[in-house]
Amino acid sequence: MGEVYRRANIPYPEITTTPDAAALRAFAKRVGLPLVLKPEVGVGAGETFKVSTEQELEAACARKLDGYVAQRFVTGHVVSYDGLVDREGRIIFSTAHVYSSGVMEVVNQQLDVYYYSRRVIPAALEDVGRRTVAAFGVRERFFHCEFFELADGSYVALEINLRPPGGFTMDLMNYACDVDLYALWARLLTGEDLSSFKFERPYHSAHAARRNSHQYKLSHQQVIERLGPAFMVSHALPQPIAAAMGDQVYLMRHADRDELLKLIHLTQERA
Numbered sequence: 001m002g003e004v005y006r007r008a009n010i011p012y013p014e015i016t017t018t019p020d021a022a023a024l025r026a027f028a029k030r031v032g033l034p035l036v037l038k039p040e041v042g043v044g045a046g047e048t049f050k051v052s053t054e055q056e057l058e059a060a061c062a063r064k065l066d067g068y069v070a071q072r073f074v075t076g077h078v079v080s081y082d083g084l085v086d087r088e089g090r091i092i093f094s095t096a097h098v099y100s101s102g103v104m105e106v107v108n109q110q111l112d113v114y115y116y117s118r119r120v121i122p123a124a125l126e127d128v129g130r131r132t133v134a135a136f137g138v139r140e141r142f143f144h145c146e147f148f149e150l151a152d153g154s155y156v157a158l159e160i161n162l163r164p165p166g167g168f169t170m171d172l173m174n175y176a177c178d179v180d181l182y183a184l185w186a187r188l189l190t191g192e193d194l195s196s197f198k199f200e201r202p203y204h205s206a207h208a209a210r211r212n213s214h215q216y217k218l219s220h221q222q223v224i225e226r227l228g229p230a231f232m233v234s235h236a237l238p239q240p241i242a243a244a245m246g247d248q249v250y251l252m253r254h255a256d257r258d259e260l261l262k263l264i265h266l267t268q269e270r271a
Helices: 002-007 023-029 054-061 103-109 124-135 169-177 183-187 220-232 241-245 257-268
Strands: 016-017 035-039 049-051 068-072 077-083 091-099 116-117 142-147 155-159 203-212 229-237 248-254
Touching: 002 124, 016 023, 023 035, 023 054, 023 068, 049 054, 054 183, 077 183, 077 241, 091 124, 091 169, 091 183, 116 169, 116 257, 124 142, 124 155, 169 183, 169 203, 169 229, 203 257, 220 229, 220 248, 220 257, 248 257
Parallel strands: none
Antiparallel strands: 016 068, 035 049, 035 068, 077 091, 077 142, 091 116, 116 203, 142 155, 203 248, 229 248
């Protein structure tokens, strides 16, 4: 994956695979701390951890690191570029999401995660997203591209998933645009020409999650009542999805981003 990003001139954090202790120390010396260590084959940031100090580096070197990768840590907001590509490689639907925290932090710290869609995709994100989809030769499928959005407005690639985005994100995309993306995908797969398909983004949609281990100011029913017409649906999530996405999820939408953020914070306010 990293090689494809590099060939496409898309920034991607330096990485080393299956490091032993000596290789890990050498990598840390070359790129600097902090680092992120994660399984090369994994999901939901399980067994992923950050190495910030020399002491933590030595503790990591003492672990069995077979099957791990080490990567330069990037400071930025996690965002995504999501959509659907036809058989000619044309993007016929796209949107973007902003995440409250990275999955590693959410899992390791058991944070109350939320994320929301943008009504307007920043031009630089649209550009790097489209170049990513083209570089990986995506055809006739959904894509979920994750990036770090840096303070200067530039982007660094995190990963690409050649599938619909996880959890209830497909529902969020439908709610934000008043579309049925699975029906659109079916039309695509049965050969319909969708090059003239048009859509709008009249809403920001959001996933706001709560955890069973936390106490909140509002009850489940009070949240639904306070969300009012912004409330779409609520679901309980099973493990292991809940570790990364929360135990109880509230999906909502609003035309105004600031108002949506107020509703998210209302939902997650602690007792």
